[in-house]
Amino acid sequence: MQKILVSLFIGIGYALQSLKKPAAWAVIALLVVLLGWRNHNAEGAKVVNQLPPIEFKPLAAASPATSANDATGGVTASPADVEIAAAIAAGITDPEKLPVMSSRDLEVAVGRFHKDNLRLPNDADELIEKKYLVGVPPAPPGKRYLLDLSPIQMRLVSR
Numbered sequence: 001m002q003k004i005l006v007s008l009f010i011g012i013g014y015a016l017q018s019l020k021k022p023a024a025w026a027v028i029a030l031l032v033v034l035l036g037w038r039n040h041n042a043e044g045a046k047v048v049n050q051l052p053p054i055e056f057k058p059l060a061a062a063s064p065a066t067s068a069n070d071a072t073g074g075v076t077a078s079p080a081d082v083e084i085a086a087a088i089a090a091g092i093t094d095p096e097k098l099p100v101m102s103s104r105d106l107e108v109a110v111g112r113f114h115k116d117n118l119r120l121p122n123d124a125d126e127l128i129e130k131k132y133l134v135g136v137p138p139a140p141p142g143k144r145y146l147l148d149l150s151p152i153q154m155r156l157v158s159r
Contacts, residue, residue: 054109056136058100059084099153100145107152109133123147124154 018024087098109132113121124145127133139145139156146157 051112053131053134054105054112056133057102057105058137059098059102096157097155100156101154103151103153106133106147106154110147110149110152120149121147 083099083103092098109127110121113127113130113132121127121132124133124136124147127147128136128145136145142159143156144159146155147153148155
């Protein structure tokens with residue numbers, strides 16, 4: 001038992017002496033970075049595979065439906081109507097500048113993309129190609145989807 005302890009202390013002594021050399025620290029730093037990068041990539045793959053993609057639900061400027069449960073007999077607006085009304089109240093009247101998708105769903109898709117790729121998407125097509133948004137209909141002829149990140153909204157614009 002004593003021989004084992006002596007051998008262990010001698011080994012630790014040599015290891016501590018080698019830490020005085022910059023090359024030893026460089027090797028240790030490289031190993032730490034490589035192990036951290038490997039674990040980071042594995043976590044990113046887990047996130048993409050565990051979470052379902054966001055379903056595209058287009059906003060529609062439909063007339064608000066009257067709720068049967070509303071005791072006051074008033075009219076309740078859907079979230080789509082609220083978002084479009086807020087955009088119009090902000091002075092946006094150009095149809096190309098009105099949002100086409102719920103900002104909350106789009107924020108979740110952009111957030112997932114950012115978490116998995118450590119950057120923001122370049123455009124709406126990148127979210128669609130990498131399956132963060134599914135069920136997005138093709139843009140009408142002569143139009144394309146534009147992803148505006150401030151505030152987060154997706155619009156149809158002319159090419």
